[in-house]
Amino acid sequence: MLAGPGDIVGALTAVGVVQSEAQAAADAAARVLTGQGEVHTVVDLLPNGPVATLLRLQAAYADGSGAVVQRNASGAFAGTKVAAVLSRQVKVLRGELDTESFYSSAVAAGVRDTLIPEFINAFGYDFNLAADIHPGDTFEVAYEQEVNSSGEPVGQPQLLFASLTTAEKSLALYRFVAPGGEVGWYDGNGGSTKRGMMRTPVDGARITSNFGMRFHPVLHYTRLHAGVDFGVPVGTPVYAAAAGVVIGAHPTGCGGNMAVVQHDNGWVTRYFHLSHFAPGLHEGERVPQGFTLGLSGVTGTCTTGPHLHYELRINGEPVDPMSVPMNDKEKKKLEGAVLQAFIAQRNRVDVARAQQAS
């Protein structure tokens, strides 16, 4: 029930607590209630004939702060102050790439390891975090964390902002949940990172062999390596690099289990050595960007270890998916009221970044 602090007596007598007990409990609550506004009261009662014995009274303001009143050892009511339940804080961390990996650099900067996969995903369209970053490059993250009244973190943090600056390029991205619930990453002007094609169709990828001429370790002659090899553990989800139609999903000799997707612009991507296809994956199936086509593996006779061999073909010709220009015209940009909501979110993050400037 809702009541002003002065109405607690009335609220208690209304549920059968005798006047003197109600007054004593309300007085105990009033001694620790220091906030403003209505309080929400919750009572534990022991029915006792026509009246009720009050066991416990909780009186809380909207933010959860307030008082809990119980009987002490001598039977008198005593109030205990209760702090506001939780508040949200935006925390900012900055760091520099070490010689090991982005992961170890981020952990060294104090980034919770649970935030790192989303950071990597945010940059999946623009950076290959295994190939494009070098010691001395810098990064920044801002994340939201619920904290209790003592400032201790409660629950999981949520990444809100990520930036990466290398010798070649710099990119700052904001997380935003669009109407309809789709989570995306956007530049400061509300331009989506999503575009024609993901450069890296697996998470946590490390390039183990680039596109180009090479001496093949199994076939033992020099030939074009027509794709890029990403070293990933068996069972890593393999994503459709862009929306399209599945035009192949079957075993091959050398390449093992292969999935092939034809995209709307005519480009074709091929994914090899899969341990499993997605259940029911079939030719003619329409898949969205990021759809899990299957799991990486080590199938086929031409592989020396677990990896994804990934190919991109334009007009039937293999091209290097790491270097082909991506079509920026396909970048989506937020507009109208949605853009305004994004800007409000961006500004909230930027205020925290400025306040916590190093």
Ligand SMILES: [Zn+2]
């Ligand atoms: Zn390969």
